[in-house]
Amino acid sequence: MAFIEARGVEFAYSPEEPLVIDGIDVKIEKGSYVAILGHNGCGKSTLAKLLCGIVAPTEGQILVDGINTCDGEQEFELRKKCGMVFQNPDNQLVASVVEEDVAFAPENLGLPREEIRKRVDSALATVDMSEYAKHTTHKLSGGQKQRIAIAGILAMQPECIIFDEATAMLDPTGRKEIAAAMKRLNKELGITVVTITHYMGEAIEADRIIVMNQGKIIADGTPAEIFSKVEQLKEVSLAVPQVTELLYMLECDGYQMPRGILHAMDAAEVLTQKLKK
Amino acid sequence: MLKDVTFGQYFPGNSLLHKADARFKVLILIEYIVIVLLANSAYAVGLGLLLTAFLMVFSGVKIRLLLKSVKPLIFVLVFTCLINLFLTRGSGAPLVDWSFIKIYKEGVRNAIAMLIRLLSLVLGTSVLISFTTSPLELTDALESLLSPLKKIKVPVHEFAMMMSIALRFIPTLIEETNKIISAQKARCADFDSGNIFKKLKAMVPILIPLFVSAVRRAEELADAMECRCYHGGKGRTKLNVMHAKLRDYIFLLAVTAIIAGVVVLNRYDASFIKNLIKDLVF
Structure with missing residues (x-):
């Protein structure tokens, strides 16, 4: 069974307003690394909130590891399984001191003190922030x-973390730090990572990309598959990675080029081979 | 313009006051306020000042930072001093008598007393609580001190949480205010000219965006807290459990003793003590 499963999900903020999410069926496997792409207002942030149960779908249902997100009784179980990192780092830190903030979730769970200490230390170590434990946030x-913020979620020991445009407000250095952290969480700790983004550079790191437009999923596949469909992506005003764009433009000019090249080095290889011929 | 506001900011450190139990610090702050307000005679005020000086030294906070925390209050301080100086009517002959201005000995005394009191209150509170106590520690302390009120259904935990979040967001909102001010200035907003009403009116375009963004922040914070399993104070545990140490009790007792000292010193003014010393010596 899939870890997260959405069946026929529809959502509108109020009955009069148009549907933000318009019939979504999706399965996300345990331990996978999924990027959700889409331009502003396509409903991707709403989908994130639906997946971790902050809002309930108006139609259809979402199961996270078998728990229905509408089930108020199991709210805690759900939250423990699926954490969320938000866009604005300032708006999700509760405490003024780093370690007290990280301890917030385990404190809420009512864990004994030694366990909280252990979790805080290991969460801070995972995100490489141990030396800042006593700093002001x-x-x-x-x-x-x-x-x-990631450490604060990790302290709950979740099986899945959803990043809702967690890098959108950061500078390039910060973006790299977070991208590296996401990769580590997925590859080393086996945590399911769902990242919502409009940076192509981040999306190509994922194992799977889901493209959304106007509340619907319009494409779903590996990065190579998705970025082969350059025309389709341009239709929904999404950019493709720079090298993919370069090869596409060459193709438009009549050269035979392979599709789905995402990394600069791969593209360089393709081009040198073409030039040698 | 808001960079100088240090009030409500915690400076992490390792001083004696940093290490003291926050619950005791709150109690000591109450005693300290009593001392400052009670001290009336010169000796009692002197004792109070001595205590303030001790607290400042034990906090390990740099003098420069302390002075900074007083800076925004200069207007209030000067204003109250002048009011006291000019409006107090004494019994003896006025020291200065120039057209409508009359300054009496009592006026000077009141002005100085008021200045010392206000300064002590600001410095004492900063040193005892805001500079040396992390907001969460303070919240925990208040929660634990007020916990008997839970029995009569006072939402103590909720108040404590609200307070700690308010404190946590002070620097964030100050930063935001500065950004908004810059943005408005870039669009030719004028905050510095005109009379006080014009200046107040000029604040409106700062306050409205600030307010809107604060509400938005609150919404997001609520989501983030919910995602981290927050559900009120029930069944919550703490990472840092407060342990009162012997030195906390000694500290509290010492300050209590100073209250007694102030009460005693208040009764005897300078001349009495002079006589007392004379009696003892001769």
Whole structure:
């Protein structure tokens, strides 16, 4: 069974307003690394909130590891399984001191003190922020704050973390830090990572990309598959990675080029081979 | 313009006051306020000042930072001093008598007393609580001190949580205010000219966006807290459990003793003590 399963999900913020999510069926496997792409207002953030149960779908249902997100009784079980990191690092830090913020979730869970200590230390170590344990949160950089936010979620020991445009407000350095952290969570700790983004550079790191437009899923597949469909992506005003774009333009000019090249080095190889011929 | 506001900011450190139990610090703050308000005679005020100086030294906070925390209050301080100086009517002959201005000995005394009191209150509170106590520690302390009120259904935990979040967001909102001010200035907003009403009116375009963004922040924070299993104070445990140490009790007792000292010193003014010393010596 899939870890997250959405069946015929529809959602509108109020009955009069148009549907933000318009009939979504999706399965996300345990331990996978999924990117959800889409331009502004396509409903991707709403989908994130639906997946971790902050809002309930108006139609259809979402199961996270068998728990229905509408089931108020099992709200805690759900939250423990599926954490969420938000866009603005300032708006999700509860405490003024780093380790107290990370301890917030395990404190809420009512864990004994030694266990909280252990979880805080290991969560901070995972995001490489151990030396900042006693620092005040507001003096950290954006990337550091966001890593604290990740640690705060990790302290719940979730099986899945959803990143809702967690890098959108960061500078390039911060973005790299968070991207590296996401990869590590997925590959080393086996945590299911769902990242919502409009940076192509982040999306190509994922194992699977889901493209959304106007509340619907319009494409779903590996990065190579998705970015082969350059025309389709352009139709929904999404960019493709720079090298993919370059090869596509060459193709438009009449050269035979392979599709689905995502990394600069791969593209360089393709081009040198073409030039040698 | 808001960079100088240090009030409500915690400076992590390792001083004696940092290490003291926050619950005791709250109790000591109450005693300290009593001392400052009670001290009336010169000796009692002197004792109070001595205590303030001790607290400042034990906090390990740099003098420069302490002065900064007083800076925004200069207007209030000067204003109250002048009011006291000019409006107090004494019994003896006025020290200065120039057209409508009359300054009496009592006026000078009141002005100085008021200045010392206000300064002590600001410095004492900063040093005892805001600079040396992390907001969460303070919240925990208040929660634990007020916990008997839970029995009569006062939402103590909720109040404590609200307070700690308010404190946590002070620096964030100050930063935001500065950004908004810059943005409005870039669009030719004028905050510095005109009379006080014009200046107040100029604040409106700062306050409205600030307010809107604060509400938005609150919404997101609520989501984030919910995602981290927050469900009120029931069944919550703590990472840092407060342990009162012997030195906390000694600290509290010492300050209590100073209250007694102030009460005693208040009764005897300078001349009495002079006589007392004379009696003892001769």
